[in-house]
Amino acid sequence: MLDLLSRLAALPGATMALQAAGSLIAILILTRLAKGMNLGGEPRIRDEDHARALAEEAVCGFDVQAVVVDRAGYGALARDMAGHVLLIRRHGSHFAARQIVSHAGVRLDGRFLTLSTDDRHFGAATLDLGDQAQVWAASLRRLED
Missing domain, CATH: 1.20.5 (Single alpha-helices involved in coiled-coils or other helix-helix interfaces)
Incomplete structure (x- = not known):
C-alpha cells in the first residue's frame, strides 16, 4: 500500500x-x-402549541389565551388574559419575542399584518395570517397609543 x-x-x-x-x-x-445533529436550516414555528411554548419561554408566566401562527411559520402573535400581545419572530437561528404596546406600528394589507415594536433593533415583522389577519388587526386597535 x-x-x-x-x-x-x-x-x-x-x-x-x-x-x-x-x-x-x-x-x-x-x-x-x-x-x-439538526444543525442549520430555517427554524419555523411548527404549530400553535410550539408558539405557546415560545411565548411562555420568552416571558415567564405569560399565560397564552389566544395565538395565531404565520402560515410559513416565521412568526406568531400570542395574547394573554390581561390583553398583552407578544410578537414572536425568527431572530437568526432562534426565536425572539417583543410585546406590542401600541397599534401605531400595525398595518393590515389583506391577509398580511405588519407589526413593529418599540425596539428598533428588533425590526418590523410581516406575518401571513390568512383570514385571521383582520381579526388580530382589529383586536390590536384596542391597545394604547
Missing part, C-alpha cells in the same frame, strides 16, 4: 487530486454529521 502511494505521489497532479478527494470526503462527512 505504501509503495502504491509513493508511486501515485510521483505522478504529476496526483498529490493535488488526493488532497481534493480527501477534502471532499471530509466535507461530506461533516455535512452528514450536521444534518444528524
Whole structure:
C-alpha cells in the first residue's frame, strides 16, 4: 500500500487530486454529521402549541389565551388574559419575542399584518395570517397609543 502511494505521489497532479478527494470526503462527512445533529436550516414555528411554548419561554408566566401562527411559520402573535400581545419572530437561528404596546406600528394589507415594536433593533415583522389577519388587526386597535 505504501509503495502504491509513493508511486501515485510521483505522478504529476496526483498529490493535488488526493488532497481534493480527501477534502471532499471530509466535507461530506461533516455535512452528514450536521444534518444528524439538526444543525442549520430555517427554524419555523411548527404549530400553535410550539408558539405557546415560545411565548411562555420568552416571558415567564405569560399565560397564552389566544395565538395565531404565520402560515410559513416565521412568526406568531400570542395574547394573554390581561390583553398583552407578544410578537414572536425568527431572530437568526432562534426565536425572539417583543410585546406590542401600541397599534401605531400595525398595518393590515389583506391577509398580511405588519407589526413593529418599540425596539428598533428588533425590526418590523410581516406575518401571513390568512383570514385571521383582520381579526388580530382589529383586536390590536384596542391597545394604547
